[in-house]
Amino acid sequence: MTAVPTAGVPTTGQDDLLRVEDLKVHFPIRKGIFFDRTVGHVQAVDGVSLTVPRGATYGLVGESGCGKSTLGRAILRLEEPTSGRVLFDGTDVAALKGEPLRQMRQRMQMVFQDPLGSLDPRQNVESLLSEPLRAHGLAGGKAGIAEKIRGLLDAVGLPSAALRRYPHEFSGGQRQRIGIARAVALEPDLLIADEPVSALDVSVQAQVLNLLEELQERLGLTYLVIAHDLAVVRHISDVVGVMYLGSLVEQAPADDLYEQPLHPYTRALMSAVPVPDPEIEEERERILLAGDLPSPADPPSGCRFHTRCPWRQETRCDDEVPVLRELGPGRLVSCHWAEEIRDGVLHPRSPEEVLHAGAATRPGTGGRARDDDPTPFLGRDQPLPRAEQG
Amino acid sequence: MTALGNYKRERIDALAARAGQLPEGDAGLSLTRSAFRRLRRDPVAITGAVIVLVFLLVAAFAPLLAPKDPVTQYLLSEIRPGTIPGSQEGFPLGVDNLGRDLLSRLIYGSRQSLLIGVVSTVLGLVVGMSLGVLAGAFGGWVDTVVMRFVDIILSIPGLLMAITVSVLLGQSQLSLMIAIAVVQVPIFARLLRGSMLAQRGSDYAVAARALGVRKGRIVFGHVLPNSLSPVIVQATLSLATAIIEAAALSYLGLGDPDIARPEWGAMLANAQDFLSIRPALAVWPALCIIVVALGFTLLGERLREALDPKFRR
Amino acid sequence: MSSLQAPVLEVEDLAVRFTRRGEQSTRAVDGVSFSVAPGETIGLVGESGCGKSVTSLAIMGLLPRRGVEVTGSVRFDGNDLVGAPDHVLRGLRGADMGMVFQDPLSSLNPTVPIGTQVTEVLLEHREMSKAEARDEAVRLLDRVGIPDPSRRLKEYPHQLSGGMRQRALIAMALACAPRLLIADEPTTALDVTIQAQILELLRELVVDSGTALVMITHDLGVVAGLCDRVHVMYAGKIIETADRRDLFARPRQPYTGGLLSSVPRLDSARGAPLTPIRGSARDAIPWSEGCAFAPRCDNAQDDCLTEVSGSTVPLVPDGPGRELRCRHPLEHPSAPSGATASGAAR
Known part of the structure; x- marks a missing residue:
């Protein structure tokens, strides 16, 4: 069980439903034949703090391996946090165990990425939906449960004929509706949706997104939506947090983030998301990043993004860890040079230059690519080729 | 929308109303039931099932089917060194070296072979599954202890183990x-444990945890039922190996000492002295062993396919 | 940049029918026709199960022979590949036509180093000595942006990251300077920043070496940035063909319009309403009974059904460079210059 720091508790806003404070989740890397030795740690989540106001939607975005899913699971205590606090309506969930933790689960629920995998293939819909009710002794009696289940199916737009059917008999979108119905069955306050639409066909994604919005309005839910798709996150979220290698690098109201991303990583991420509009695609500025994500077992020193950052500077970036600081109302960013980049004082370099600068100053220190490449890999593509032509 | 337009949308509207609804037919078909449906349509599985069923019926009704008593000696006057009487009136397959009717002995022998196969497999299954559940459900040091124990059993050669037990x-x-059961135990234990560990990490198990379902219910209500398929398949295949193993042990003289109960393996062992005189004495019991083992194997292999989620529609 | 050169690949009336014992045969691909010229990129767009991947496998001759019936013609340089003997196809694959798959890990042999896999292709199709093949492999890996290629040659697929594996796979596909490259969801398994790198690589390839590229994807954003001409597929048939600008500015098939208005866009405001298409691909009706999309279509009328109109919906020319399979297409009254699809679709 993690130690709970009591000193220096920041004042909790009255209407903050979820408050995560300096949460860390480190997975030990074990080796050994007879006795497992811990040889290192994967720092999946490394000191994340965030706040979700009641009734709001917080979108967590980042690429695979950035720790966003682990963070979501750690908040629900489906992963054990290494340290830090998860204050849910004032209670530290990270310190709960046993029956109190199980009781608490009633109030915070999860929607999974893979709608088929998250449903027990041997349960029919009736059994799937009644399980949480039975587990918490809700809705009393057979009749009560049956009525409640009908209401749930109705709420997610499934016919009551679905009751006797098994998960494999439904389409992907319908399965996700079942998953959502099961999650809201306990009338939770918080719903954490981990990539809720990424496994679905394009034409069905909008149905599920609309359903989530509708349910939020009707049931007064608070959402933490985790996704790799910036467009999905922007569409559904009030506030967006961008994660890179286990930490939050930027947080801003959704529209502000799009209007003016402050962190170099956010800018690169945003420029990489394809937009279904040829005119925009041709005129956009493309910021191509050098190489792959470094290994979270051996993260780069200083700013974790400095090995791939087109704006990396000679000073501070390599050795000084940037803190998340406020740059405007509701705008948090962890970059030493955020103002200079925003004001156009600093200019990005091409991926080649990023590589050479990196190789010259820190041969083989930190920032090893995931496949143990001592030099960060370089995309040979020129940045902004279209912009230059057009 | 004009009146004409409204008129023209009747049929399409009926079609549109069905979009997003559930497809008809096969409604509420659980995985187990759809697996059985597939088995019922599978000629290979049916062949296996028929073979097994025939042998089961023969074993059950042996006293009615056998033309003679399996231990009574007949035609003793015709048995001389170098000659054993073959097929003749009243003895369709002839008699063995002691004058006992071969067909009747084969029919009664099916009782012993199937009994030993089934009982030893069930025994191995029960013990192996208990160990597997223990390891798979608790994990941690329980898992380590149980699995090292199982590894020790596994490291002893099967036949040597069987001889030691005898x-x-x-x-x-x-x-x-x-x-025979002891040899099967590690197989079932490892299989179930591995399967449970894999299922425990699956999304639906995590989902159950997130819902606040109690741990016992997650393990026994979700993880265990979903881990059983490979064990069921293995049990079917094990029936075949158990029968072969029983025959092998009997052949080595470690079988049932009661001569009143004929057994295929013992018959085979006995027949090898007379191979040059009457090979049929060895061929028939061997054939029975092969065919019944084949029946179980066919059934097991097809069961594996029917239960495999990859083959699910 | 469409070209006036003769097409490298002409697919005509391609149909693929799967037959399984004891079950009704299904038509995965049904009368698909298109062509690609050198230096041109075309997109085959559709959702899972629309037949786009089966189309690519049929072109490459990679479908199993048993239980699969391929009809129509696939002309590569004028030679029909449908029913061509295996050795002819094998000679073409790798040498003249390359293919990149969605999952780079399962497309690479896990027990053989990357370098050997690349040189194998070279030794098979180009008369090279081992040393020459090795040098060429280094050059290829460098070209697709794999750093320190001579060291990478000795590494196994699992030692590379997802983006690197996809690059290695592209390097293999490029080994013999193919004139046609078929990329089947090449970036779906990758992160967006890596996707951007790979797409840039493909773009460069088409421009620099005049390779004809067939891009198969479900992602309209990828199409918008990469493809010259786009074919939208639904339930095994092409339902709309247009140049990329026309397609996104004025989608005519309600399915295309529906797709465009149902994806959240990065450049649309928070909470901008999404108009989903109802139902799912499962609701498609057989083309013989009418337009497969009709049950999900808001524009559908009774004559979309064969029993009313008396004929199946044909693919007909629809203005310059466009083809359309729809009886009640979306109308775009005001000549929209630069208007985007989201406004026009509904």
Whole structure:
């Protein structure tokens, strides 16, 4: 069980439903034949703090391996946090165990990425939906449960004929509706949706997104939506947090983030998301990043993004860890040079230059690519080729 | 929308109303039931099932089917060194070296072979599954202890283990069954544990945890039922190996000492002295062993396919 | 940049029918026709199960022979590949036509180093000595942006990251300077920043070496940035063909319009309403009974059904460079210059 720091508790806003404070989740890397030795740690989540106001939607975005899913699971205590606090309506969930933790689960629920995998293939819909009710002794009696289940199916737009059917008999979108119905069955306050639409066909994604919005309005839910798709996150979220290698690098109201991303990583991420509009695609500025994500077992020193950052500077970036600081109302960013980049004082370099600068100053220190490449890999593509032509 | 337009949308509207609804037919078909449906349509599985069923019926009704008593000696006057009477009136397959009717012995022998196969497999299944559930449900040090124990059993050669058990418990039908069961235990234990560990990490198990379902219910209500398929398949295949193993042990003289109960393996062992005189004495029991083992194997292999989620529609 | 050169690949009336014992045969691909010229990129767009991947496998001759019936013609340089003997196809694959798959890990042999896999292709199709093949492999890996290629040659697929594996796979596909490259969801398994790198690589390839590229994807954003001409597929048939600008500015098939208005866009405001298409691909009706999309279509009328109109919906020319399979297409009254699809679709 993690130690709970009591000193220096920041004042909790009255209407903050979820408050995560300096949460860390480190997975030990074990080796050994007879006795497992811990040889290192994967720092999946490394000191994340965030706040979700009641009734709001917080979108967590980042690429695979950035720790966003682990963070979501750690908040629900489906992963054990290494340290830090998860204050849910004032209670530290990270310190709960046993029956109190199980009781608490009633109030915070999860929607999974893979709608088929998250449903027990041997349960029919009736059994799937009644399980949480039975587990918490809700809705009393057979009749009560049956009525409640009908209401749930109705709420997610499934016919009551679905009751006797098994998960494999439904389409992907319908399965996700079942998953959502099961999650809201306990009338939770918080719903954490981990990539809720990424496994679905394009034409069905909008149905599920609309359903989530509708349910939020009707049931007064608070959402933490985790996704790799910036467009999905922007569409559904009030506030967006961008994660890179286990930490939050930027947080801003959704529209502000799009209007003016402050962190170099956010800018690169945003420029990489394809937009279904040829005119925009041709005129956009493309910021191509050098190489792959470094290994979270051996993260780069200083700013974790400095090995791939087109704006990396000679000073501070390599050795000084940037803190998340406020740059405007509701705008948090962890970059030493955020103002200079925003004001156009600093200019990005091409991926080649990023590589050479990196190789010259820190041969083989930190920032090893995931496949143990001592030099960060370089995309040979020129940045902004279209912009230059057009 | 004009009146004409409204008129023109009747049929399409009926079609549109069905979009997003559930497809008809096969409604509410659970995985187990759809697996059985597939098995019922599978000629290979049916062949296996028919073979097994025939042998089961023969074993059950042996006293009615056998033309003669399996231990009574006949035609003793015709048995001389170098000649054993073959097929003749009243003895369709002839008699063995002691004048006992071969067909009747084969029919009665099916009882012993199937009994030993089934009992030893069930025994191995029960013990192996208990160990597997223990390891798979608790994990941690329980898992380590149980699995090292299982590894030790596994590291002893099967036949040697069976001989040891026979020697320790004395030669009897029961010790034969136990000997074969002991060899099966590690297989079932490892299979179930591996399967449970894989299922425990699956999304639906995590989802159940997130819902606040109690741990016992997650393990026994979700993880265990979903881990059983490979064990069921293995049990079917094990029936075949158990029968072969029983025959092998009987052949080595470690079988049932009661001569009143004919057994295919013992018959085979006995027949090898007379191979040059009457090979049929060896061929028939061998054939029975092969065919019944084949029946179980066919059934098991097809069961594997039917239960495999990859083959699910 | 469409070209006036003769097409490298002409697919005509391609149909693929799967037959399984004891079950009704299904038509995965049904009368698909298109062509690609050198230096041109075309997109085959559709959702899972629309037949786009089966189309690519049929072109490459990679479908199993048993239980699969391929009809129509696939002309590569004028030679029909449908029913061509295996050795002819094998000679073409790798040498003249390359293919990149969605999952780079399962497309690479896990027990053989990357370098050997690349040189194998070279030794098979180009008369090279081992040393020459090795040098060429280094050059290829460098070209697709794999750093320190001579060291990478000795590494196994699992030692590379997802983006690197996809690059290695592209390097293999490029080994013999193929004139046609078929990329089946090449970036779906990758992160967006890596996707951007790979797409840039493909773009460069088409421009620099005049390779004809067939891009198969479900992602309209990828199409918008990469493809010259786009074919939208639904339930095994092409339902709309247009140049990329026309397609996104004025989608005519309600399915295309529906797709465009149902994806959240990065450049649309928070909470901008999404108009989903109802139902799912499962609701498609057989083309013989009418337009497969009709049950999900808001524009559908009774004559979309064969029993009313008396004929199946044909693919007909629809203005310059466009083809359309729809009886009640979306109308775009005001000549929209630069208007985007989201406004026009509904």
